[in-house]
Amino acid sequence: MKVTSVETFVLKARPPEVYWGARTWSAEHGRPLVEYPPAERRRYVYSDTIDTVLVRVATADGVVGWGEAKAPVGARATAAIIDDLLAPLVVGARLDEITRTWERMYAGMRVRGHDTGFWLEALAGVDIAMWDAWARLLRQPVHALIGGRFRDRVPVYASGVPGAPAGSGADGQDGVRVEATRLRDLGFRAVKVAIGVSPADDIASVHTVRDVFGPDAVVLADAAGQYELPQAVQVGRALTEVGAGFFEMPLPPEDLAGYTRLAETLDIPLALDSLATRHRALEFLRAGALHVLQPDVCRAGGITETMRIAALADAFGAQATPHVSIGSAVHVAASVQCAAAMPNLAVLEYWIGANPLAAVAADHLEPAGSAVGVPTGPGLGITIDEDAVRRLAG
Structure with missing residues (x-):
């Protein structure tokens, strides 16, 4: 039940309409009237496409699990974190030790800043994939x-x-x-x-x-x-x-x-x-x-x-x-x-x-x-x- 590979997929697709959050809060679409806080503090970066990173975890038992790392912007950066930093920590880990693997991933950047943003989003994709694989191996839904x-x-x-x-x-x-x-x-x-x-x-x-x-x-x-x-x-x-x-x-x-x-x-x-x-x-x-x-x-x-x-x-x-x-x-x-x-x-x-x-x-x-x-x-x-x-x- 050990993880043998971690693979990432950067997905981008153009929706037929502008995402509702971007219509309200992006630099391109948002139009606030209030003078304070200044607009520079309140305009957020959005992609023109719907972007994310899927994570595929394969195991020695032949089981595959899928996860997703939130990446509405900068998806390639999220994938690189998984490929270059998290995957080496996860390959060889046991599916029945998910919390132990989580702690190992989380600690990997403790001395460099790690408790939000790209690192946690990348970690999330791997964690979800491991839960999916573990539950499939046991033939149970994750919620069980x-x-x-x-x-x-x-x-x-x-x-x-x-x-x-x-x-x-x-x-x-x-x-x-x-x-x-x-x-x-x-x-x-x-x-x-x-x-x-x-x-x-x-x-x-x-x-x-x-x-x-x-x-x-x-x-x-x-x-x-x-x-x-x-x-x-x-x-x-x-x-x-x-x-x-x-x-x-x-x-x-x-x-x-x-x-x-x-x-x-x-x-x-x-x-x-x-x-x-x-x-x-x-x-x-x-x-x-x-x-x-x-x-x-x-x-x-x-x-x-x-x-x-x-x-x-x-x-x-x-x-x-x-x-x-x-x-x-x-x-x-x-x-x-x-x-x-x-x-x-x-x-x-x-x-x-x-x-x-x-x-x-x-x-x-x-x-x-x-x-x-x-x-x-x-x-x-x-x-x-x-x-x-x-x-x-x-």
Whole structure:
């Protein structure tokens, strides 16, 4: 049951539409009106294509496992980390010692900075692939090996509706209404709105979505760290009035003190998707700064660390909800396996854009209404089409 090879595939595919986050927060598409924080602090890098890195782990038993390293930008850099640094640590490792292998990978860059970003994303891809291989060897679904499922169907929210551009007025709100209506008509009963352009326009966008979905639906808001504290307080109070489920990343993720003050001021639950390890999560939980933790399995150290973060949140009375955004069918499948086994799950994110990377698995997971069924087959519960992977990798 030893790993004999680790192989990476850099995938890039052009979607038929611009990713909803890029439409709101990228340097090319975002148009904030507020003067502070300055735009230079709030414009993020996005790729014109949907990019990711798939990881293929093969074993001496002939079992193959697949994982995914989150790589929305700089995918070749992520693949190089795996090929040059992680693979030599993993080849020869036993599948039944995944946590030991995780610790070995994590420690590899401890003296050089290692606890977020490219290193954790690369590590995540290898970890997921090892769990997939181990579960396939045992002919069990991954969720059975990480504690067992709490649910047969995982609730999901549609991610997401871009808020109206700053200063767009009634025309901008008409655009929000059209997108929200489409998702409602698809059967979703939970939805997330991308905000963070200007408080007034953001508040109006959330009201528009609430009006479309009605009082019983779950409406969430993601500001992607665009506000400073007074703006976040203003928007957070308005979100509370409209009955939003949580307020995601209102401030930059490095501002622990700001999150603590915001949590003390607002009634709405605060959520954050940028915590890549349990160590960083613990700082926020001890400070009472978060109510919903959003580990991304392809960013936060894979299945091993995602489940640790969820368990830690549970110990502090906080909820966990896997962050997904953009990625391939592997990302979705790994997230569903983790979500099924989390006792403190809130709701799983599901990107509703046309996803060209779903083609890596013909049996990729899709929601029916506002839930995704939990696969009971071995491993991640999907079958990777290696020809499709190699074709997308060019």
